[in-house]
Amino acid sequence: MSFVSIAFLFFLPIVFSFYWLLQRQLRLQNLCVLLASYVFYGWWDWRFLVLIIITSASSYFSGLLLTKDSKHLPFSSRAFRRWVVFGNICLNIGILGFFKYYGFFAENLVALFSLVDCSLDAPTLNIILPVGISFYTFQSLSYTFDVYREKIPATRDVIVFFAFIAFFPQLVAGPIERAANLLPQMLQKRVFVYSDAVDGLKRILWGFFKKMVVADNCAIAVNAIWADYTDAGAATLLVGMVLFTFQIYCDFSGYSDIAIGTAKLFGIRLMENFSLPYFSRSMGEFWRRWHISLMTWLRDYVYIPLGGSRVGKWRTAVNIIVVFLLSGLWHGANWTFVAWGGYNALLLVVSRFLLSSRSTDVKNCATWRDIPSVLMTFILVALGWVVFRSVSITEACDYLSCMFVALAQFNIGSLAVGKVALFYCALLVALEWIQRHEPCPLCLEKYRWGRYSLARWVVYYVVFFLTFFCKGEEQTFIYFQF
Amino acid sequence: MRKFLFRLCLFVIPALILLMAAELFMRSLPNTYKYKDEWMRANAHSVSTLLLGNSHGYFALRPSIIGDSTFSLCNVSQRLEHDFFLLKRYSALCPNLRRVVVVADNSNLFDVPMEEEEPYRVTYYQLYMGYDAHPQLSEYAFELANTPSAIQKIKSFIADGGITCDSLGWGRNYRAEDRDPRNFLPENVREHRFVNWQYTMRNRCYMDSIAYWCQKKNIDLFFIQTPVSSAYTQKANPRQLRLVNHMVDSCCNAYGAYHLNFSCDERFSDSDFYDTDHLTDIGASNFSKLLRQSIDSLSH
Numbered sequence: 001m002s003f004v005s006i007a008f009l010f011f012l013p014i015v016f017s018f019y020w021l022l023q024r025q026l027r028l029q030n031l032c033v034l035l036a037s038y039v040f041y042g043w044w045d046w047r048f049l050v051l052i053i054i055t056s057a058s059s060y061f062s063g064l065l066l067t068k069d070s071k072h073l074p075f076s077s078r079a080f081r082r083w084v085v086f087g088n089i090c091l092n093i094g095i096l097g098f099f100k101y102y103g104f105f106a107e108n109l110v111a112l113f114s115l116v117d118c119s120l121d122a123p124t125l126n127i128i129l130p131v132g133i134s135f136y137t138f139q140s141l142s143y144t145f146d147v148y149r150e151k152i153p154a155t156r157d158v159i160v161f162f163a164f165i166a167f168f169p170q171l172v173a174g175p176i177e178r179a180a181n182l183l184p185q186m187l188q189k190r191v192f193v194y195s196d197a198v199d200g201l202k203r204i205l206w207g208f209f210k211k212m213v214v215a216d217n218c219a220i221a222v223n224a225i226w227a228d229y230t231d232a233g234a235a236t237l238l239v240g241m242v243l244f245t246f247q248i249y250c251d252f253s254g255y256s257d258i259a260i261g262t263a264k265l266f267g268i269r270l271m272e273n274f275s276l277p278y279f280s281r282s283m284g285e286f287w288r289r290w291h292i293s294l295m296t297w298l299r300d301y302v303y304i305p306l307g308g309s310r311v312g313k314w315r316t317a318v319n320i321i322v323v324f325l326l327s328g329l330w331h332g333a334n335w336t337f338v339a340w341g342g343y344n345a346l347l348l349v350v351s352r353f354l355l356s357s358r359s360t361d362v363k364n365c366a367t368w369r370d371i372p373s374v375l376m377t378f379i380l381v382a383l384g385w386v387v388f389r390s391v392s393i394t395e396a397c398d399y400l401s402c403m404f405v406a407l408a409q410f411n412i413g414s415l416a417v418g419k420v421a422l423f424y425c426a427l428l429v430a431l432e433w434i435q436r437h438e439p440c441p442l443c444l445e446k447y448r449w450g451r452y453s454l455a456r457w458v459v460y461y462v463v464f465f466l467t468f469f470c471k472g473e474e475q476t477f478i479y480f481q482f
Numbered sequence: 483m484r485k486f487l488f489r490l491c492l493f494v495i496p497a498l499i500l501l502m503a504a505e506l507f508m509r510s511l512p513n514t515y516k517y518k519d520e521w522m523r524a525n526a527h528s529v530s531t532l533l534l535g536n537s538h539g540y541f542a543l544r545p546s547i548i549g550d551s552t553f554s555l556c557n558v559s560q561r562l563e564h565d566f567f568l569l570k571r572y573s574a575l576c577p578n579l580r581r582v583v584v585v586a587d588n589s590n591l592f593d594v595p596m597e598e599e600e601p602y603r604v605t606y607y608q609l610y611m612g613y614d615a616h617p618q619l620s621e622y623a624f625e626l627a628n629t630p631s632a633i634q635k636i637k638s639f640i641a642d643g644g645i646t647c648d649s650l651g652w653g654r655n656y657r658a659e660d661r662d663p664r665n666f667l668p669e670n671v672r673e674h675r676f677v678n679w680q681y682t683m684r685n686r687c688y689m690d691s692i693a694y695w696c697q698k699k700n701i702d703l704f705f706i707q708t709p710v711s712s713a714y715t716q717k718a719n720p721r722q723l724r725l726v727n728h729m730v731d732s733c734c735n736a737y738g739a740y741h742l743n744f745s746c747d748e749r750f751s752d753s754d755f756y757d758t759d760h761l762t763d764i765g766a767s768n769f770s771k772l773l774r775q776s777i778d779s780l781s782h
Contacts, residue, residue: 006619006620020483192483194483194485194486460493464497465497468501468626468629469626469629471629474621
């Protein structure tokens with residue numbers, strides 16, 4: 001079930017009502033979350049449920065085994081624990097690898113063999129990629145790692161654990177939650193807090209605005225430009241690149257906003273996934289503000305175990321490259337994603353070691369004086385998104401070369417598509433800039449005029465009707481494919 | 483919780499009322515689909531010839547010339563799927579129905595489903611012609627679900643009252659005096675490209691269903707290909723055109739229907755066309771006379 005569907009419009013109030021009716025019975029309330037999550041996920045294809053149940057069960061039993069008393073073990077506790085973690089990784093990554101990467105690896109293996117005049121006949125399978133598999137696989141793996149490292153105790157409550165893996169607001173496109181944050185909230189009694197629920201609704205409204213107005217309108221222009229980029233002028237190609245930069249941001253962060261807002265309605269706080277990434281002043285800052293849940297996951301479970309930044313310049317550079325290549329591959333089974341990861345790693349390494357760029361604190365927002373560095377970072381990020389959007393490396397190179405070659409004849413008047421979408425992007429930038437110091441979007445109470453309910457409600461109605469009447473053609477969330 | 487629910491209702495109810503009012507207003511505006519449905523409900527008993535098809539038929543087939551009791555159910559972008567549905571739906575109201583004319587050519591045999599290309603039109607069939615192919619609470623059940631088409635509809639209402647056909651269902655707004663020569667430039671030629679076999683076979687099935695249905699009811703069926711300009715034929719894929727002829731011929735042979743192919747008729751010149759594949763009002767009059775002669779000579 002997608003957030004942008006009529007089914008969800010009915011699903012959410014029904015689940016919300018049952019959930020709070022069961023407020024006094026925690027176990028039933030968690031069961032309600034679990035069943036709702038399975039209905040939500042099974043709405044796409046009920047067969048996908050089998051996979052999520054296998055993933056949840058394997059991590060649940062791994063957790064139990066990891067806390068098993070060493071007296072009852074046939075061999076050393078340490079070795080046993082390692083085998084448990086290894087087994088869980090193999091199973092989960094195996095499922096992910098088979099469903100997501102089988103075709104990619106088979107295709108590349110055949111190509112590799114053909115280079116040495118060897119013909120390899122890899123069986124081609126028509127595999128459907130289960131929605132959100134990368135998200136819940138990483139979430140369940142993080143639980144096993146944290147239990148192994150004894151950061152959190154293993155949970156024995158099977159309903160709570162399965163609900164933690166399948167929690168519907170963040171199941172299909174994140175944020176990739178950590179057990180240390182979500183599990184304790186599910187284990188304790190939830191109380192309905194009015195202000196949280198109102199914040200949740202505001203967040204949902206803002207998420208829908210980003211997705212339906214900005215992202216979907218950008219998508220129309222982006223699809224048209226990409227479909228015919230060889231004949232387009234520099235202005236069109238440049239606008240195509242900028243619009244996709246906003247499309248992917250609003251599509252993904254819009255989803256995260258709806259997820260975080262929905263969870264708040266259920267009294268659960270999810271981690272933030274985006275923090276105004278396009279106001280970043282450096283690539284390092286951008287990656288601390290973009291897809292925070294994945295980047296912190298990779299930091300904690302890949303970068304730091306590899307030695308992080310405490311192992312000298314070269315090893316640190318290698319670690320950064322490994323993390324970003326993995327991040328690229330996580331996004332999809334295509335060389336474009338790997339190239340995109342490599343490009344970002346390169347930028348980060350260069351800015352960190354060659355330019356010695358200052359470390360910017362994410363808590364401090366950009367000011368007017370930072371605009372040149374913000375723009376520079378934006379352009380570098382946008383160039384990377386061209387690679388990400390393209391079907392192949394060749395297409396990405398063609399697009400970029402067409403754009404740079406035609407830059408000499410740049411004429412904004414020749415722009416054929418995307419004017420409306422550009423307007424929405426400008427509106428979004430203005431609104432985000434105004435709200436950049438606020439803890440959440442549409443927090444209007446801090447303004448003098450915002451103290452009046454009527455004034456706030458007028459703004460909410462404007463956003464609501466803008467979302468309803470200015471929405472673009474409905475597009476599937478981009479990150480569903482990952 | 484009570485405060486939350488109360489304030490939520492306070493916010494949502496006015497918004498819902500406003501949206502419902504806007505939806506009702508949109509539905510109350512006259513439009514071609516609604517007009518044709520109302521006309522058929524009121525006058526179907528007198529209809530002996532029904533015309534079905536997409537824009538090729540909508541602008542080319544003039545019911546007033548084709549026959550005394552003829553009505554056109556053609557519409558822009560109408561698929562064979564809808565032709566079949568409309569035939570079944572309204573024929574029940576037409577006790578005197580003897581002849582059915584259906585456009586089956588390069589423009590609709592390779593069509594992708596309407597949901598993929600022009601979803602807002604699906605709404606019109608669902609709301610005004612009773613085609614319930616989608617649930618009542620789907621995106622196709624509301625006019626407001628597609629803002630650009632709603633705006634377009636309001637504009638059309640202001641410009642020409644919302645109904646673009648004459649009293650017998652013929653599309654009257656492709657007038658010869660409004661003809662623009664730029665429509666005939668090679669870059670403006672609309673190509674009706676083959677997309678995939680699945681869609682083609684789907685359309686073929688609907689064509690067969692129409693033919694089978696007419697055979698069963700003992701109704702004369704004419705599959706027609708309307709005239710097209712030389713610019714259109716030049717750009718069209720010749721293999722695709724041969725395939726159209728083959729498919730229509732084989733369907734006619736199987737179900738005893740007639741195939742009238744005017745696509746290469748040399749009696750029509752560029753001046754008869756509004757654009758490369760649609761006739762002007764004058765072209766439509768000429769074509770309808772020719773078609774009448776052909777139909778009358780073949781009818782039982």
